[in-house]
Structure formats: C-alpha cells, structure tokens
Amino acid sequence: MSxxxxxxxxxxxxxxxxxxxxxxxxxxxxxxxxGATTMVDLxxxxxxxxxxxxxxxxxxxxxxxxxxxxxxxxxxxxxxxRVRDDQLGKVYTHDLRSLDVHFDVAPATTGPATGRCLxxxxxxxxxxxxxxxxxxxxxxxxDVDPALVARGAVTYLEGYLWDQPPAKDAIRKAAAAASSANxxxxxxxxxxxxxxxxxxxxxxxxxxxxxxxxxxEAEICSLYEVDDFDAVISHFGARPAVSLAKLAEGVVR
Amino acid sequence: MSxxxxxxxxxxxxxxxxxxxxxxxxxxxxxxxxGATTMVDLxxxxxxxxxxxxxxxxxxxxxxxxxxxxxxxxxxxxxxxRVRDDQLGKVYTHDLRSLDVHFDVAPATTGPATGRCLxxxxxxxxxxxxxxxxxxxxxxxxDVDPALVARGAVTYLEGYLWDQPPAKDAIRKAAAAASSANxxxxxxxxxxxxxxxxxxxxxxxxxxxxxxxxxxEAEICSLYEVDDFDAVISHFGARPAVSLAKLAEGVVR
Numbered sequence: 001m002s003x004x005x006x007x008x009x010x011x012x013x014x015x016x017x018x019x020x021x022x023x024x025x026x027x028x029x030x031x032x033x034x035g036a037t038t039m040v041d042l043x044x045x046x047x048x049x050x051x052x053x054x055x056x057x058x059x060x061x062x063x064x065x066x067x068x069x070x071x072x073x074x075x076x077x078x079x080x081x082r083v084r085d086d087q088l089g090k091v092y093t094h095d096l097r098s099l100d101v102h103f104d105v106a107p108a109t110t111g112p113a114t115g116r117c118l119x120x121x122x123x124x125x126x127x128x129x130x131x132x133x134x135x136x137x138x139x140x141x142x143d144v145d146p147a148l149v150a151r152g153a154v155t156y157l158e159g160y161l162w163d164q165p166p167a168k169d170a171i172r173k174a175a176a177a178a179s180s181a182n183x184x185x186x187x188x189x190x191x192x193x194x195x196x197x198x199x200x201x202x203x204x205x206x207x208x209x210x211x212x213x214x215x216x217e218a219e220i221c222s223l224y225e226v227d228d229f230d231a232v233i234s235h236f237g238a239r240p241a242v243s244l245a246k247l248a249e250g251v252v253r
Numbered sequence: 254m255s256x257x258x259x260x261x262x263x264x265x266x267x268x269x270x271x272x273x274x275x276x277x278x279x280x281x282x283x284x285x286x287x288g289a290t291t292m293v294d295l296x297x298x299x300x301x302x303x304x305x306x307x308x309x310x311x312x313x314x315x316x317x318x319x320x321x322x323x324x325x326x327x328x329x330x331x332x333x334x335r336v337r338d339d340q341l342g343k344v345y346t347h348d349l350r351s352l353d354v355h356f357d358v359a360p361a362t363t364g365p366a367t368g369r370c371l372x373x374x375x376x377x378x379x380x381x382x383x384x385x386x387x388x389x390x391x392x393x394x395x396d397v398d399p400a401l402v403a404r405g406a407v408t409y410l411e412g413y414l415w416d417q418p419p420a421k422d423a424i425r426k427a428a429a430a431a432s433s434a435n436x437x438x439x440x441x442x443x444x445x446x447x448x449x450x451x452x453x454x455x456x457x458x459x460x461x462x463x464x465x466x467x468x469x470e471a472e473i474c475s476l477y478e479v480d481d482f483d484a485v486i487s488h489f490g491a492r493p494a495v496s497l498a499k500l501a502e503g504v505v506r
Contacts, residue, residue, distance in 0.1 A: 054321070054348035057310040068307070087340040087366065095307035113340065 007075040009152030011174055012063025013136040013160055014081030016088045019119040020055040027120060027128050036193045037129040039163055045132035048118055059095035060117060062190060063158035071099040078102035078152060080143055084135040088114040105143055108135045140166030146177035153183060159190030162198045175209045186212035189219040196222060259355065260328040262405030264427055265316025266389040266413055267334030268370040269341045273308040275373045280381050289446045290382040292416055298385035301371055312348035313370060315443060316411035324352040331355035331405060333396055337388040341367040358396055361388045393419030399430035406436060412443030415451045428462045439465035442472040449475060
C-alpha cells in the first residue's frame, strides 16, 4: 500500500451558508425545530429567505467546514461535493481551493443552482438551519473516484448525505473503495433528527463499515435508542477500532 | 411642496463586498494603495480574487451601506443602483429590501455581472479595496426617475459614481431634479484618490449644487489642495448651507 496523499478526503454537501440573526419568534413562526437542520424544497427556501433580514454568505456544509478547518491547520486534504457552474458555485470553489483543498469535481452544467443553507442565529447563539440542497441533491456514485478515495488516509462521510438516495450509493462506493485500499472510513451522524430519519441504515453502516464515528451524546443515544451515554458503549464491544467523540468531553474510546 | 416620502434617497454603486483577511505583503505584491479603493477590470479582479483566501460575501457599496444603516435606525429610505439578474444581484436586492429600503431599479438582463468589491483587511484592521463595477458600470440617467428623487428630503450621492461617464449624467440629473423640487443634495467625496481623479469637477459640483458635503480631512484638503483643515473653511463662506463632516470630530459647520 502506497502512502496516502491526503490526511482526510471528505464527501459531503457543498452548501453556501446564508447567515442572519433572527428572534425566537421567527423560528416559531416558520415552525423549524430549534437547533436542527430542516431540509426544504426551493419554494420553501425562497419563502423563508424573503422573510430573513440581510445576510452574509460564507461557503459551508458540515463536512466541507471540517475539511477547511483541517486545511487551515496545515493538513493536506481533499473534498468531494457538487456545485453548479453559477456565481455561488464559483465562490464555493474559490473558497475551498484557496485553502489548498484538492477539489476537482466538475460543476454541474444543468439542473438546480448551487445549494445553500439558511443559518438562523437566535439571541442565545443557537443556530437553526434550513437547507436547500440544490446541485448537491444529485451527488452520486459517479462523483466518487475510487482512485481518489484510495489516496486518502481517512475518508470522512457526512450523515446528511443519507437524505438523498443517489448519495447513499456514493457513500457505499466510497466506503468500499476505502476499505479495499486498507484506508479508514469515518462518519459523522450530523444531528439527532438525521439519525431519526436513518436509524436502521446508520446502525448497519456503523456495524459493518465505519472505523471512526463522530457523534455527540444526543446523536449516539438516538442511534441506539438509549437514554444514557454509558449504555452506548456496550454496542461497540466487538468493534474496538470505532472511536466515539462525545461533544465537549473529548474522545471516549 | 408635498412632504417627502423618504428621509434620504441614495444613488450609488451596487456592490457585493467580498471580505477576507490578508497580510501586508499581499497588498504590496498586488501594488494596491493601502486604505484606498482601486478600480479594476474583470481580468484583474479575477486574478486578485484567485489569490485571496476564503472570503465572506456581504452586500455593500459606500452609499448603499449608509442607506442600510439609516434603515436599520428606522428611517424611511430609498436606493438607486444597478445589479444584474444573477445570483449576487438577487442577494443584493434581498438584503436591501429586507431592511425595507425602497429599491426598484430593474436588474440588467444583459451585460456584466453584479459588481463586487474585494475588501482586503490587513492585521492593522485597515481596509484596502479593489472594485470591479460590473453591472454598476452602466448606471446612467435612465436609472434616475425625477419623480422618485422629488420624494426624498435629501438625495445622497456617492463620489465614486464620478468614475463612470454615464453615472456623471445620472448625478447631474438627480441633482437638478432634487433642486427643482426644493430638496437637498448631499455628496460624499468617497476617498482622497477619488478626489484626485475628479478635483475640478467636484469643486464645481460643491460650488453650485451640493447642500451637504461629507468629507474627512484628507478628502477635503485634497479637494482644495490645502494642508490644513482650517484653511478649508474659507471656501464655504458663500455657501452657508454646506455642512462639512470631519471624521471623528463631528460636523464642523
């Protein structure tokens, strides 16, 4: 096995964050679960956006933010995600490449615009999010090059990808490519609502294919439907390589 | 004369600010005058952007920022500026309208993209700017509706507009419309380099058409080619209505 070229290769949704400050009534009026991410279609995204105050746009996406953070610490990293050939797609590509992130998925030339995530910050600094996936809706197995995956020491997957059927196939293809190249596969469960939507599939994935799992207490307790973090540990008896990150308390094991 | 509908109507460049942090060497390497705004063509704007680190995008423009600030304090205001019918133009329109700024100039359907201003912030918090006007290049007299101008108690003009010939005609048309409706005309000199480029025309404008002039010490001293703020005052003896704002020391007279 040759040495990997990238410390981490991330696969996730390519989203431009549209960040604004709102009051609690805004969240209630739009019926969003506080602190979580709601997936919406274009019509609802535009209706919510029209009600929002002025915003700032910053390239984001859960996995991509992690990759950008690693790059800023000096790690050599790559990202696989899907934008369109529009202004926000160009902004997104610039922002990643300017950090020397390897990012060479060709932008889509047809279909929906580059995706965005409306980040609504309430006075308690909580972030409630509303995501329109746009071009990222169609991330699929064709976007995953097994040769590129084999160049990453770790392939890091975003749980939110599970919301789109073609993205599931992309995840499975990437996990298989990493595994056959003797690389590690990492997954973040993303948020407790995401776990609710895909509990059984996530359990199978963690049991069979994941080497490093990122989850906070709410997410991991939701995954195994237990009330207590200690009760989670028993689920990992047979998988000593699985690492569990507990938010604000470091890696558990 | 009927009561005005708007406390202030602003006319200026509609620019999306692209804000990033750079070191001093970046400014030197690209040969920008520190703290000033350099107008560039698309080719240079793209070359500089390619070298910049990740950025955040916020709707901006000198005059529009003032209008947005007034709106956030509760004033009823309007803005005249020119974007294209592209993603950044939609972002710009959203940001102004969400503050209840009256903004109804139809976006251009052809020609260059919505303009942007690369704001390079150095460690001393100084902002050095590089502007590609884009769609704003063609703001002209057709964008100025005299009936709209007559609805503003004050028409506030941005000195940077003077860099484009059609915009000069727009300024003159707006000033004439305001004057014939017995409204006030205000001008900001924008920056000392802008004053250098248009000194004679700005002097004539101030002598004949401007009621309220916004300038900091460097700008006003450049306008009259004097070294001392006190020496400036004599130039306003015959124009008692002219107010001069001296940065950080309040309005002088």
